[in-house]
Amino acid sequence: MFLTRVVFAAALLLVGASSVQAMDLSPDAVKIEDDAIEVSLTGKEGDPAAGRKYFANRKLGNCLACHANKEMSEHLFHGEVGPPLDGVAERYTPEELRAIVVNSKAVFGPETVMPGFYSLDVGKDVRKDLVGKTILTAEEVESIVAYLVTLK
């Protein structure tokens, strides 16, 4: 009895650790209309505290590589390739922010330098282990969006 529970819990953990969850919208199923994505990719609200971490993490969003953000002054280096994101929630609705993070090219046009973080429309010769994978998971996107919404 005890053992089966442990096994069951371990199985749950495994599911939790895999990048695509059963409830997530797949990148192909995401619809961008009027520069916005109306529904959450996970069906849930993101966690702004986690999103704040993903934003700075070089292996995840690495948004700071290209964007300055006064709210993150504890980080020494902020990039300048894109506009500063101070007050970005006053310029865009949450649904628009979601669309920008998911596939900036669908919003700003194909020439933008900003990567699409939940899109399979990527460059040539993608590293083999990343083929068919998005830069961020649905949960990471939703949490980053939840964080961006706090930038007022």
Place this chain on the structure above:
Amino acid sequence: MLKKTRMLAAVAAVAGFALAGSYAVAEPADDDLVIDGTMKMTVRAKPPEGHPLDEVRSGWLYRTEETRALEEDTFQNPGMLYVERGEEIWNTADGKAGKSCASCHGEAAASMKGVGASFPKWDADAKRPINIELRINKCRQENMQAEPYKFDHADQKALTTYIKHQSLGMPVSVDLSQGDMQSWWEKGKETYYTRTGQLNLSCASCHELNNGKYIRADHLSQGNVNGFPTYRLKQANMVSLHNRFRGCIRDTRAEYPKAFTDVLMALEVYVTWRGTGLSVETPAVRQ
């Protein structure tokens, strides 16, 4: 597409940010590179016809004051150790023919002056452009009966650095009229503008559209090759050009080609042309 007002707001935010001024100014330095107080380098040049930028600039202008100073002083430039090592190799016999480079080419200061500034060059035997590294290997195999160097062998880097250094201060100039150089230039150009990897970026995304800006801690330059092989402080070593190309491609999260393959040779032809008129700075010092 998003409405104009939003972009205006963003522009205003940029302006406000610049005023806040908590970060380094992103413009290239307004400075002259004069080595040992006597040799003035051309770090800003008029672009060749058909070049997309208004001014061709050396990567030196985008480095910090401390890094720039290291290149201004021969005694402080850590790359000079590799020039010395290259001179040793130049004068040492190797291979079954019992010859050194000097056996045939004599004093490099005379025979190699200007050579580094004019590569890559068309190679009629190979029917493709070759760079200094491949030219060295050709002489080792055909003229010395020695093994070619493997890519990035320490001696390959030192000897390449030594040969390029003999052109210090001379303007980069590739001859596109030789053989099929023009079509290799075209191929290189196509690669330059092709987005690669999961991050979906091309060379132009960073070095043409965004030079002068910071990408996190890195100040983006135009990605010119006039200083190669360069001494990189980060690696505390000389870095060859094809190593740098591969690193930049890898950073887009893409598979990257092997050194000296057609793709990277074509890229070298094209990117070298983009730096036309800049002084050879080898060994340049970079971060």
